[in-house]
Structures are given as structure tokens and as C-alpha cells.
Amino acid sequence: MKKTLLSIVAVLLLHSSFAQEKGHFGFSLGVSAPVGKFASKDIEKSYSGFAGIGSFFEISLAHKLGKRFGIITSLRRQSNTIDTEALSDGMSKLYLKDGYNVRDNVTAGNWKLATLMVGGYESFYIPEHKVFIEPRVMIGLAYAVLPEKRENLQSNYGYGWIQQDRATDFTFAYLVGTGFKWIIGKKTYFLTNIDYLSAKAKFTNIVNRTSGGSVEITSYTQKMSTVNIGLGIGIKL
Template sequence: MKPHDTLWRIGAFMFGGYGSFPVSDNISFDTRAMIGFASASSPKLDVTGSANGNTVWIEQESADASAFAYLVGAGFQFGVGDNISLLTNLDYLGTGPEFSEVETKTSDGNTSTSTWEQSIGTINLSVGIAYKL
């Protein structure tokens, strides 16, 4: 199994609005709201165990799905020079992709497919520097 096969992955293409509201001469409160589409991948799952002295296993294939996504965020901009600001942001991204017809095999020879919706939410804290041209 490749290392990246064990990870959940998500990426999104978003568009939306941004607002910046001055709090003082050097500080502003920034907000943003976006909508778009997210693409997610579930990892391949291999589970092995013992039952009544026998080794049993279940394999679920990896899967890809896309869904509507949204992002809301806020942060502060702290002016520290004529053209330089420190940035802090906190964002939440939410989506719910539906993984369809994912194949599962078991050690007793059974194979099945299933479909499920997976709610995904991420919280991102970022800190950075901005240079105003």
C-alpha cells in the first residue's frame, strides 16, 4: 500500500466575497464567505483481525467524490508599516460528498458495494504577512 493511499484528501475551488472593516488606524477586521465545489478522496481500508482462532479481513477500496462546499472566515489585519501588515485568519470549510458504489471484500468471499455521504469540516488558522503595492 502506498503511503498516500491511507490519507483522506480534500481540495476545493471556491469564489465569494470579502469585506474589510477598519477598527482603528492600523487594524482592520476582515470577513469572507465563499461557495464552490470540493473534491474528496477516501483512503483504501484494510482491516485484519482474529475471530475464534481464525484470521479475518475486510478491504474497502478508495473512492473519489465531489460536492457543493462553503467557506466562512474572519481575521484581523495589523498594519506594522507603510506597506506591511500582519494577518491572522480563522476559516471553516464544510462539504458533504457522497461516495458511490464503493466496493468492499471480506475474507469469507463476500463482495458488496455501498454508497454513503461523509460530512467533512475543516478549521484553518493562518498567520501571514501582506505587502501592499
């Protein structure tokens, strides 16, 4: 009976300690899925990003200002592939529509987005499940990368290529999401989160070269929106 009472007291003290916690330092990684214009594969729409499934890594610092509300900062890097097969098929059909029987084989790097954001969150503690539920809203700066791309063109008349160089842009980003923190030790949490991240980048001075020797400078605007699901570890402050 005495041991049982001591166990109950220990559990209550642990719950009380976490209920009064001041925040956490977290590391997370996960899957990044493009949505909207970023995921579109409509070759006739200039906003189509042809983005595919990617990944992200995040370092975050959350600090409570009271019992429920707090501020959070986040440094994140994510990368999304380009669906080169869909882009190649789309470009070939576009050339055919214009009267050219050309087979286009596209190779490309990855879309990249690095963000530094700050925002607010609210924390709800559910003691019976040893979990905090923490919705958050954040805004900040983003560094976006338009990947290099090469079109290898093949027709009955010969071979050629078009090369698009890499370009970058600084812009703004925002994030809306919810995190879950499960208590797994005196100082540690198991973190899960799901969020929506969006940034609109305008890439300028994009250099385009051709096998014929011509060079063209263009600009391009892309809305980069993703739904991200991550797992990680948190350390209690």
C-alpha cells in the same frame, strides 16, 4: 521638532496608503478541527466520520471593489486524520453486540478536501492597531477523498481482513469566517483567520474486499465540517 513632524507625516501617509489598499495576495496554513457529524465517534451512527485534528494550506486573492467591500477567491487543501483507535474499539464492540468475539484493528489514510471558492468580504480598518478586520462568506467546488481503510480481524477461530478502497467525489462547499490583517511593512501583512468550512460528499462505487475473496460495491455519504485557524503572510496589491 522637525523630525517629530516628519515622523508623524510618514506614519499618516502609511496609514492612508493602507486604508486605500486594493486588496492582497495571501498564503496561509493552520489547524483544521472536525466538528459535528464529521467528528462523531458513535459507531452506531452511519454519519460518524471519526475525523481527527488535521491541517490546511490556502492561497487567496482579495480585491476591493470600493472602500469597504470586495471579492475574494481561495484555493485550499486540507487533510484530517481518522481516529483509528476509537474506530477499532467501536467496531469490536459492534461485533460483540452481534454475538462475535472479534478484535478489530483498523488502519486508514486521511480524509482530504480540496476547495476552489469565491465570495465577498467587508474590510474594517483600525488605524490605532494597524489592522484590518475582514469577515467573509464564500461558496465553491470541493474535491473530497474517502480514505482507504483496512480492518484486521482476529478471533479464536482465526484471522481475516476487510479492505475498503479509496473513493472520491466532486461536490459543493461553503465557508464563513473572519480574517485579520496586521500591517508589518510597506507591502506586507501578517494574516490570521478563523473560519467554518463545510461540504457534503456522496461517495459511490466504493470497492470493499475481504480475505475470503468476496467483493462488494457500496456508497456512503459524509458531511465534512471543520473549524480552521490559520496564520500567514499577505502581499499588498
